[in-house]
Amino acid sequence: MPKPMIEVTQLRKSFGVHEILKGIDLTIRQGEIVVIIGPSGSGKSTLLRCLNCLELPTSGRVKVEGEKFADESGKYNEKRVARLRTEIGMVFQSFNLFPMMTSIQNVMAAQIKIRKKTAEAAKTNAEKYLKKVGLAERMNHYPSQLSGGQKQRVAIARALAMEPNIMLFDEATSALDPELVGEVLKVIRELADEGMTMVLVTHEMRFAEEIGDRIIFMDKGVIVEEGEPSELFNHPKHERTKRFINQVLHPESEKTLI
Amino acid sequence: MEILSHLDFSTALNELTPELWQGLLIALEATVGGFVLAVILSVLLAVGRLSKYKFLRGILVVLLEIVRGTPLLVQLVYMFYVVPLLVSLIVQFFIPNYQFQLNPLLAGILGLGINYGCYLSEVVRAAILSIDKGQTEAALALGYTRRQALWSIVIPQATRQAIPVFGNYLIMMIKDTSLLAFITVNELLLRTQAYASQTFLTIESYTILAIAYLILSLPLSQIVRLLEKRSSKHA
Ligand SMILES: Nc1ncnc2c1ncn2[C@@H]1O[C@H](COP(=O)(O)OP(=O)(O)O)[C@@H](O)[C@H]1O
Ligand SMILES: [Mg+2]
Numbered sequence: 001m002p003k004p005m006i007e008v009t010q011l012r013k014s015f016g017v018h019e020i021l022k023g024i025d026l027t028i029r030q031g032e033i034v035v036i037i038g039p040s041g042s043g044k045s046t047l048l049r050c051l052n053c054l055e056l057p058t059s060g061r062v063k064v065e066g067e068k069f070a071d072e073s074g075k076y077n078e079k080r081v082a083r084l085r086t087e088i089g090m091v092f093q094s095f096n097l098f099p100m101m102t103s104i105q106n107v108m109a110a111q112i113k114i115r116k117k118t119a120e121a122a123k124t125n126a127e128k129y130l131k132k133v134g135l136a137e138r139m140n141h142y143p144s145q146l147s148g149g150q151k152q153r154v155a156i157a158r159a160l161a162m163e164p165n166i167m168l169f170d171e172a173t174s175a176l177d178p179e180l181v182g183e184v185l186k187v188i189r190e191l192a193d194e195g196m197t198m199v200l201v202t203h204e205m206r207f208a209e210e211i212g213d214r215i216i217f218m219d220k221g222v223i224v225e226e227g228e229p230s231e232l233f234n235h236p237k238h239e240r241t242k243r244f245i246n247q248v249l250h251p252e253s254e255k256t257l258i
Numbered sequence: 259m260e261i262l263s264h265l266d267f268s269t270a271l272n273e274l275t276p277e278l279w280q281g282l283l284i285a286l287e288a289t290v291g292g293f294v295l296a297v298i299l300s301v302l303l304a305v306g307r308l309s310k311y312k313f314l315r316g317i318l319v320v321l322l323e324i325v326r327g328t329p330l331l332v333q334l335v336y337m338f339y340v341v342p343l344l345v346s347l348i349v350q351f352f353i354p355n356y357q358f359q360l361n362p363l364l365a366g367i368l369g370l371g372i373n374y375g376c377y378l379s380e381v382v383r384a385a386i387l388s389i390d391k392g393q394t395e396a397a398l399a400l401g402y403t404r405r406q407a408l409w410s411i412v413i414p415q416a417t418r419q420a421i422p423v424f425g426n427y428l429i430m431m432i433k434d435t436s437l438l439a440f441i442t443v444n445e446l447l448l449r450t451q452a453y454a455s456q457t458f459l460t461i462e463s464y465t466i467l468a469i470a471y472l473i474l475s476l477p478l479s480q481i482v483r484l485l486e487k488r489s490s491k492h493a
Binding site for chain 1: 390392393396397398400401402403411414415418
């Protein structure tokens with residue numbers, strides 16, 4: 001079995017009195033593509049953000065390639081957390097490109113600042129990844145001059161240029177106009193083919209089915225059910241999973257809101 | 259109407275203009291010095307007030323209240339006449355008979371810088387808080403520490419956003435350098451006063467002075483307006 005890249009044990013997360021994650025156990029192995037689905041507000045983003053420590057767990061622990069985010073005494077040391085985060089790339093729904101930098105500067109910045117590369121090396125690398133996401137022609141454009149799909153591809157290139165071993169995608173296509181979704185999914189698909197370990201939150205069920213090695217259905221802060229895509233989509237075991245999949249695949253047939 | 263026929267603008271203009279040029283140089287020196295200090299202070303104060311250390315935040319709030327609760331003129335006078343005495347008193351514990359002197363222009367720069375730094379810090383603080391949290395998160399996800407994200411991602415955007423407001427304060431500061439006349443800095447007002455009292459060309463002198471300030475600040479206001487337009491790009 002490939003080695004575990006992310007190990008989550010008994011992860012709980014509360015915001016104030018609201019417990020959003022209620023004891024999550026999850027292991028993601030090298031090269032695995034895990035897709036998290038579930039109704040909005042079920043805690044998918046929070047779980048994803050715990051995987052790179054953007055949210056601190058209330059209890060439980062997260063390990064990345066065998067290393068815990070918290071140190072022996074349970075403290076979160078800023079430098080250690082930052083170092084572990086460089087192993088994990090994250091792509092956000094809202095892109096979060098740096099607006100005062102061009103595409104290529106966006107991709108170069110962290111390589112220089114964090115990886116301590118020379119500007120020249122960072123530039124070569126940035127060009128490579130911008131070409132990879134099909135943006136060779138847009139290197140010197142500012143984010144404000146790019147379409148949503150282009151912005152998201154720059155964001156992917158920015159994450160990839162740090163050469164992470166794991167990529168997290170939080171609804172990477174949800175903010176895009178329908179006609180721009182395809183170009184971003186194409187890039188993700190190529191990453192999948194190269195064997196990148198990935199965790200994706202998405203509402204694109206067909207894409208999830210096609211790309212995922214494993215689908216996780218979350219509801220109300222727990223993992224309700226997980227399994228291979230064909231299994232989970234065609235023969236869901238739990239009533240809640242059934243209802244969710246029905247609603248998403250046939251939005252007209254049921255009136256209840258997700 | 260009698261007085262009108264006695265007005266002598268051409269003499270005043272001829273004699274006062276060279277003086278005003280001299281004064282302007284000093285006023286600009288004070289403005290450049292004061293403003294650079296103010297900008298640096300404003301960022302430091304803003305960051306300090308957003309720090310997690312309660313004690314530091316407390317001290318800075320007190321400082322801000324003192325500066326905002328007292329007139330700039332009083333602060334300048336205090337900086338020029340009182341601060342050197344206090345410094346002398348303290349240093350005299352170690353070096354007997356030590357006398358600390360503060361040159362008027364330097365006192366003016368310090369006074370203007372601290373005063374404007376406090377007001378500008380509110381602008382910078384608001385700008386920092388207005389930057390989307392996604393910016394910090396994107397930086398953190400790339401491996402930046404919080405401090406690195408603040409200084410290399412958030413603050414450049416915040417200051418850039420604050421530039422037009424900074425511009426307005428810069429114009430205000432140029433005008434406020436006239437207060438330095440009260441601490442013996444030989445800027446435009448002090449020179450005009452001297453000239454007017456020698457020649458009794460009171461109306462002429464002060465009118466010319468007022469126009470000089472107008473000529474100085476009108477084009478600057480235009481530049482600020484341009485900056486406002488430009489800074490909305492790529493933001
Ligand atoms: N920083 C936060 N503070 C308070 N509540 C939050 C915060 N982040 C998320 N939540 C709450 O946690 C719940 C789950 O959110 P989220 O993980 O974003 O769900 P999902 O991504 O599945 O839609 C929501 O009810 C949301 O309001
Ligand atoms: Mg979400």
